[in-house]
Amino acid sequence: MGNDGGSIPDRRDLVKNKPKAEQADKANQIRALWFFCALSKRALQEPVVSCALGKLYNKDALIEYLLDKSAYGDGEEICGHIRSLKDVKTLKLTPRSPPPSPGSDVAKFVCPLNLKEMNGAYPFVYIHTCGCVFSQSGLRTVIGSTPTSKSLSNDEDSGVVNEQLDVCxxxxxxxxxxxxVITVNPSKEEEERMQTVMELRRSREPVKSKSKKRKANAEGAVEDKSAVAKKMKESTNNSHSPSPALVINPAVAAGSKALASSLLAEEAKRKAGMSDAVKSLYRSKFDKPKKETFTTMGTFTRVSP
Ligand SMILES: [Zn+2]
Structure with missing residues (x-):
């Protein structure tokens, strides 16, 4: 009654196929996370690095990104939290033996402790101080899952957190x-937690020394391509006087910051090496209205041949 059967094959098809499609999708996502660089999407190839969020990248791809933030379309989205190579750790991975044939679904790397395959089926971690990668279960077996009894008894009496370090x-x-201990490819919830920890740690980072800060400012004048382009657009729109960033050749701005800063250093060197005659030329040409300040006097005295 009512169940005439007409719709039953359709429903059965749906019930059967949908989970299958979902399963295939999930398997692909896991493969993407564990076998491929999160940035370039190329197969993971040593040297492999990982960030505070436990993502895996080919080091060459990450360097490419750091030199040119637009090298990968969604680079900013994926590794906007990586400011320099100091924010990643080169991983010490254990290759599977024998190595899998290229393109196969077998993991390239294993846990050195229990030989579990690094294929997304088991949780893996890396140690931030050395970069060694282990399965979570393997590391737990070796170091234990609770703090040592010694440190526990110490802490209970004094109330002081006196953590005892483990050894890789x-x-x-x-x-x-x-x-x-950083989780590799964490779950969504864990990733959020790791993100919070990262932000907290960065907020506590000491302010860099003065010389470094000055260098950073010099680099900041170059900025990245998009920011310069934005400024250019702004200045043409508003016909402002050109900002310092625009004085620098856009071709230089487009290049790496390292290159730009080395160019700046060269320029400074060149100026420092100028003869007094040239200096006076410069001065008469450009500095006429300005009085020589104490700092510039000092500089010239120091570098005069
Ligand atoms: Zn280690």
Whole structure:
């Protein structure tokens, strides 16, 4: 009654096929995370680096991105949180033996402790101080999942957090199990937690020394391509006087910051090496209205041949 059967094959098809499609999709996502560079989407190839969020990247792709933030379309979205190579760790991975044939679905890397394959089926971690990569279960087996009894008894009486460092089972580097064990390809929830930890740690970073700051400012004048382009657009729209960033050749701005800063350094050197005659030329030509300040006097005295 009512169940005439007409719709039953359709429903069965849906029930059967939808989970299959979802499964295939999930398998592809896992492959993408564990076998491929999160940035270039190329197969992971050593040297492999990882960030504070446990993503895996080919180091060459990441360097490419740091030199040119537009090298990958969605680069900013994927690794906008990576400011320099200091924000990533080169991983010490254990290759599977024998190595899988190219393009196969077998993991390239394994846990050195229990040989579990790094294929997304098991949680993996890396140690931030040395970069060694282990399966979570392998590392737990070796270092234990609770703090050592010694540190526990110490802490209970004094109330002081006096954490005892663990030792990497592969290379003996010391690490803290509470802050130095980074989950590789974490779940969404864990990634959010890791993001919070990263932001908290960065907010506590000491301000860089003065010389570094000055260098950063010099680099900041170059900025990245998009920012310069934006400024150019703004200045043409508003016909402002050109900002310092525009004085620099756009071709230089488009290049790497490293290149730009080395050019700036060269320019400074060149100026420093100028003869007094040239200097006076410069002065008469450009500095006429300005009085020589104490700083410039000092500079010229110091560098005069
Ligand atoms: Zn290690």
């Amino acid at each position: 089972p592969q290379c003996a580097t010391k690490f803290s199990r509470t802050t130095d």
